[in-house]
Amino acid sequence: MSNRNVAVSKKRYKADRADIVIVGNGIAGLTAAVEARRLAPDASIVIITAQSHPTINTPALKQFAIGKLTQEQLLAYPAGTELAQRIHVINAYVEGINAQEKFLSLEGGKGFGYGSLLLATGSKATGLPQSVPGSNFDGVITLHCLEDYLDLRRRLPEVDDAVVIGGGAHAIETVMGLLHLGIHVHWLLRGKTCLSRILDTPASEMVLENIRHAGATVYTETEIQGIVGRVGSVIGVVTNHDQMIPCQLVATCTGTTPVTTLAEQCSIPIMQKHGILVDDQLRTSTRDNYAAGAVAALKNPQTGAHETRPLWHAGVLQGRTAAAMMTYHEELATQSFGVPWHATHLGDLCMLAVGDLHKMTDDLMTLTDSSKKSYRRMSFIGDRLVSYLSLGPTQPDSLAIKRIIDEGLSILDIQKDLLKGNFDARKYFSRQQSHAARTLITSGKLPTVHWIHSSTPVSRPVVISPTTSHKMPALPKTDGSLAIPVLRPATNVASTKLGPHTEPLHDAVPLTNERSQQPDTEEILPFTGKLPAFSEQIIDTQAVPAPTPQDSRRGLQSYSTKLPTVSGRQTTPGKRPPLRMTTGQFKVIGG
Amino acid sequence: MLKPVMLHKTGMQVAQEVQACIGCNECLLACPALAEPITIDVLNHVTLGGSIPAAVARFARSCYQCGACVSPCPVGLHRDAMMMWLKVRLLHAEE
Numbered sequence: 037m038s039n040r041n042v043a044v045s046k047k048r049y050k051a052d053r054a055d056i057v058i059v060g061n062g063i064a065g066l067t068a069a070v071e072a073r074r075l076a077p078d079a080s081i082v083i084i085t086a087q088s089h090p091t092i093n094t095p096a097l098k099q100f101a102i103g104k105l106t107q108e109q110l111l112a113y114p115a116g117t118e119l120a121q122r123i124h125v126i127n128a129y130v131e132g133i134n135a136q137e138k139f140l141s142l143e144g145g146k147g148f149g150y151g152s153l154l155l156a157t158g159s160k161a162t163g164l165p166q167s168v169p170g171s172n173f174d175g176v177i178t179l180h181c182l183e184d185y186l187d188l189r190r191r192l193p194e195v196d197d198a199v200v201i202g203g204g205a206h207a208i209e210t211v212m213g214l215l216h217l218g219i220h221v222h223w224l225l226r227g228k229t230c231l232s233r234i235l236d237t238p239a240s241e242m243v244l245e246n247i248r249h250a251g252a253t254v255y256t257e258t259e260i261q262g263i264v265g266r267v268g269s270v271i272g273v274v275t276n277h278d279q280m281i282p283c284q285l286v287a288t289c290t291g292t293t294p295v296t297t298l299a300e301q302c303s304i305p306i307m308q309k310h311g312i313l314v315d316d317q318l319r320t321s322t323r324d325n326y327a328a329g330a331v332a333a334l335k336n337p338q339t340g341a342h343e344t345r346p347l348w349h350a351g352v353l354q355g356r357t358a359a360a361m362m363t364y365h366e367e368l369a370t371q372s373f374g375v376p377w378h379a380t381h382l383g384d385l386c387m388l389a390v391g392d393l394h395k396m397t398d399d400l401m402t403l404t405d406s407s408k409k410s411y412r413r414m415s416f417i418g419d420r421l422v423s424y425l426s427l428g429p430t431q432p433d434s435l436a437i438k439r440i441i442d443e444g445l446s447i448l449d450i451q452k453d454l455l456k457g458n459f460d461a462r463k464y465f466s467r468q469q470s471h472a473a474r475t476l477i478t479s480g481k482l483p484t485v486h487w488i489h490s491s492t493p494v495s496r497p498v499v500i501s502p503t504t505s506h507k508m509p510a511l512p513k514t515d516g517s518l519a520i521p522v523l524r525p526a527t528n529v530a531s532t533k534l535g536p537h538t539e540p541l542h543d544a545v546p547l548t549n550e551r552s553q554q555p556d557t558e559e560i561l562p563f564t565g566k567l568p569a570f571s572e573q574i575i576d577t578q579a580v581p582a583p584t585p586q587d588s589r590r591g592l593q594s595y596s597t598k599l600p601t602v603s604g605r606q607t608t609p610g611k612r613p614p615l616r617m618t619t620g621q622f623k624v625i626g627g
Numbered sequence: 628m629l630k631p632v633m634l635h636k637t638g639m640q641v642a643q644e645v646q647a648c649i650g651c652n653e654c655l656l657a658c659p660a661l662a663e664p665i666t667i668d669v670l671n672h673v674t675l676g677g678s679i680p681a682a683v684a685r686f687a688r689s690c691y692q693c694g695a696c697v698s699p700c701p702v703g704l705h706r707d708a709m710m711m712w713l714k715v716r717l718l719h720a721e722e
Contacts, residue, residue: 093649093650093651093667093668095649095650095651095701096649096650096651096652098651099651099652099653104652104656105651105652108666109650109652109666109667110650111666111668112650112668113668113672114666114668114669114672348647348649349646349647349702352646352647353646356646379701379702379703380701380702381701386701386703388703430698431698431700431701431702431703432703433703433705434702434703434704435640435643435644435647435703435704436640462635462636465637465640
C-alpha cells in the first residue's frame with residue numbers, strides 16, 4: 037500500500053469512528069444506546085447490526101405468531117427512537133475486532149473505530165442437527181427471530197398437524213400458540229420431564245398434564261430419527277420408537293447458543309465459556325470491550341458459575357449497566373444483577389422460578405405445597421430465601437420475590453404466605469419502608485439501605501457533594517422530618533469526561549433529546565403529598581423542592597421513595613486497565 | 628411522627644416493572660378502559676418520563692384501576708401500578 041493510500045485509509049478510519057459502538061440491535065444493544073445518550077449527551081453513538089428490522093419485543097413473537105399482535109406492535113421502542121436520540125444505525129456485518137487499534141472490520145473491507153465497544157450479538161437457535169435426515173425439507177423450521185415467525189405465519193393456513201420439538205418454556209409456548217389456532221400438536225420431549233433445569237418431577241407432571249388437557253399429544257423420552265418428505269416438503273416425522281407422526285410442520289424449539297463468532301475474531305482473545313465472560317460491570321477480558329445480553333456470561337451469585345441469561349429483563353438491565361460503564365458512570369453500575377429470574381405462562385399455568393433451584397447443601401431447607409391447583413417449592417437457609425418456584429393459576433409478584441432473595445431479606449414473617457401463595461408484596465415492602473422511616477426518626481440513624489440489585493438509574497446523572505461523598509453524618513433527632521442530602525445535577529458530565537477520548541461522528545445530526553432535557557428532579561413521596569422538612573444542622577443538606585406545575589416532564593425516578601445515594605465512588609476519567617481472568621475472578625492488571 | 632403510608636408501588640419498583648415488560652400486550656388486550664389504539668412501547672416510555680401524548684393521557688384518565696390487566700401478564704407485572712404512576716404524572720402535568 038502506498039503512503040498516500042495509507043494516509044487515505046487512516047483518514048477514513050478517523051472519520052468513521054464513534055465514542056460508543058454497539059454491535060447488535062437487540063434489546064440489550066438498543067437499551068445501552070438509549071441509556072448512553074441520556075448519560076452522555078454529546079457522545080457519538082453507533083449501532084452496527086446485520087439485522088434488517090428495528091429492535092422488537094422478541095418474547096412477544098408468540099403473540100405475533102397467533103395474530104394477537106401486528107408487526108408494528110412488536111416494536112420495543114417507539115418508532116424513530118434512534119433518530120430522536122441521535123443514535124446512528126449502520127446496517128452491516130462486523131467481521132472482526134482489532135482491539136489494539138480499537139476498530140472493527142466491516143464486510144466489504146471497511147473499518148470503523150470505537151472508543152468503547154459493546155458486543156450485544158445475542159443468541160442463535162440451536163436447531164435440528166444437519167445430520168437428521170430430512171432436516172432441510174420445506175416445513176422444517178426453527179423458531180427464534182422475526183423472520184422465523186413471519187415464515188411460520190405464512191405456513192399456518194396450510195397446517196393441520198404440527199410437531200414441536202424441545203422441552204423448554206419456548207417449546208411449551210409454541211405448543212400452546214399452535215393449539216390456540218386449532219392445530220393438532222404433537223410435542224416431542226427427549227426426557228421424562230419438561231423444563232428439567234427448573235422444574236422437579238411433580239411440577240413437570242403438572243405442566244405436562246396441563247398441556248395434555250389443552251389438547252396436545254405429548255411424547256416423552258422421544259427423539260426424532262428422521263423427517264419424511266414428499267417432493268421436498270415435510271409430511272411426517274419418524275421417532276426413535278419407530279413411530280411415524282404425520283404433520284405438515286416441524287417446529288424446532290431446542291434452545292439457543294450465544295453468538296460468539298465476533299468475539300472469536302478479535303485480535304486479542306476475548307475469554308469465553310458458554311458465552312463471553314464478563315464481570316458484574318460487563319467488562320470482557322479485553323480493554324474497553326463490554327458484552328451484554330444473551331451473549332454475556334455472568335457469574336451466578338449463588339453457584340459461582342458463569343452463565344448466559346437470555347431473558348428480556350436481564351437484557352434490559354445489562355444494557356443499562358453497559359451504558360453506565362461506557363459513559364464513565366461507574367457509580368451507576370455497582371450493583372449486581374442478582375439471581376436468575378424467569379416468569380412466564382405455560383398454558384393455563386403461571387410459572388415463576390427465582391434463584392438456584394438445584395442448590396443442595398446440608399443447611400438448606402426445602403418446603404413444598406401443592407394446594408389450590410398449584411405447586412410451590414421454596415428453599416431457604418435460616419431465614420433467607422434461596423430459591424422459589426411457583427406454578428399455578430396466578431402469578432406471584434415475581435420481581436418482589438427476586439428482590440427478597442437478592443437483598444437477603446428475612447422471610448420469617450412471610451414464610452407461610454410465600455409457601456401458600458398468599459404473599460402480599462405491596463404490604464410487605466410498604467411495612468418495611470414504614471419501619472425504616474420510624475427507625476430513622478426515633479434513632480436518628482440512617483437505616484441500612486439494601487439497594488435493589490439492578491441498575492435502575494436516577495432520572496439524570498448526579499454527582500455527590502465532596503463533603504458528603506464518602507460518609508453520611510448521623511442525623512440528629514428531629515421533630516419527625518427528614519433531611520435529604522443535596523444531589524447536584526452534573527453539568528454535562530459526559531462532555532468533560534469524554535472530551536479528550538472521543539471525537540463525534542461528522543454526520544451527527546443534532547436533534548432534541550427529550551429525556552436528557554428533563555427538568556432537575558428530586559425524590560418525593562407522591563402519596564403523602566408532603567415533603568420532608570429541612571434540618572439546618574446537617575451540613576450540605578437541603579429540603580427537597582415540591583413538584584411544580586411546570587414539572588410536566590418529571591421522570592418516574594423522581595417519585596421514587598428510595599433514600600438518596602449517600603456515598604459515591606469517584607469515577608476516574610480516562611482509560612481503564614484491562615482485566616485478566618484467573619480462576620473465575622477478574623483481576624485488574626497494569627493501569 | 629410520620630404516619631405509615633401504604634404505597635401502591637414505589638417509583639423504583641414501577642421502573643423495574645416497566646423494564647421487565649416483554650411487550651406482549653396482554654394487559655392492554657384485557658383492559659376494559661382502553662378505547663383507542665395505544666402501543667405498549669409508547670405507554671412504557673411515557674410511564675417512565677417525557678411528555679404525555681393526548682391519547683395516553685385520555686387512557687390514563689379512563690383507567691379505573693380494576694386490575695384486569697394484572698392476571699394476564701405472563702411475567703407477573705402490575706400494569707395497574709404503572710397506570711397509577713402515570714396518573715400521578717398526569718396530575719402534575721395538569722396542575
